Amino acid sequence: MTVKEMAERAELEVLVGADGLDVEVTGGYAADLISTVMANAKQDNVWVTWHLHPNIVAAALIVKLSAIILVSGRQPEQETVQRAQQEGMPILGSSLPAFEIIGRLHGMGILGTV
Amino acid sequence: MLATFHADLHLHTCLSPCAEEEMGPLAIVRQAKKKGLDVIGICDHNSAGNVAAVRQAGRREGLAVIGGVEVCSEEEVHILGLFDEQESLLNMQRLIEENLHGENNPELFGQQSLCDQNDAVVARETRLLIGATELSVDEVVEKIHQLGGLAVASHVDRESFSLFSQLGFVPRGLQIDALEISPLHSVAEAGDSFPQTKGYRLVSFSDAHRLEEIGTTFTTFRGISPSVKEFRKALLGEDEREILN
DSSP, X not given: OBHHHHHHHTTOXXXXXXXXXXXXXXXXXXXXXXXXXXHHOOTTEEEEESOOSTHHHHXXXXXXXXXXXXXXXXXXXXXXXXXXXXXXXXXXXXXXXXXXXXXXXXXXXXXXXO | OOEEEEEEEEEOOTXXXXXXXXXXXXXXXXXXXXTTOXXXXXXXXXXXXXXXXXXXXXXXXXOEEEEEEEEEOTTOOEEEEEESOHHHHHHHHHHHHHTOOXXXXXXXXXXXXXXXXXXOEEEEOOBOTTSOOSOOHHHHHHHHHHTTOEEEEOOTTSSSSSHHHHHSSOOTTOOOOEEEEOTTSOHHHHHHHOGGGTTSOEEEOOOBSSGGGTTSSOEEEEESSSSHHHHHHHHHTOTTOEEOO
């Protein structure tokens, strides 16, 4: 499933990077400790997080994630948006809290690495 | 005239809910002197409420005391703000209060005691000092600098509440003055284990929550006085000031 299909089915809003959504999603990772994301997330995973800080873009690029998903209607900081645009890192969002978003994604077959 | 100062600039008092009740102003000052420290910094969680009492105890006992606060940013990153001027510190305190919510539950988190210089408890702080403010790490550092203070990222080598654990690495453009290494590692070890420290100035403080932890690690610097101003110069290597780690 591509990021685009995932976003449509899970009703995620595309906040940044609408032209970079054709990447195949390999699974998901959830954490608000960016250090653990950099250590454990896999390439082309989507990352569900509460963080808005610009460092999320750099961390996502290091691990080569396919997209960042912000929870609870949180809006990225301006600098985060700018960097995500420059680097072509999609940021999606939903008004749902993390647990609900992850539940939807898991139900669609997007799994964590066990 | 340049002199050498042993500085442990990250100590908690009994105002921090997670610190022991024994961490009264006078007890801290006496222990610090016993450990051979020349200057201490008082950095309680999200409050500077006991700084004045420690300063008074320090004056009486002949120990330099720097006022500070350990701010918890919205990302749950701990940042030390150290100030020479009590008024600047109080301005920082006001900003924190405007951006900190919740009430402490002493049974869950511990007592938050405000003391006089003789360690008598004069009041209990009711705000939830262990909580996170609504200030981003960038805002915290910027505000500390606007008020003339020094901004140090707390215990970056720890797995919780640190700049590295929460945000992975030092955000681009963050004007942090130094990174603190906790007693878990020597500065040299931390430099090897954490490549994110590269290019930043490293200091080592005890983050003491108990009397016996005071001075377990410290940073030695050369300057003309045990002040934030001189410590900053030492970090920058200006005017023959230096850090002697």
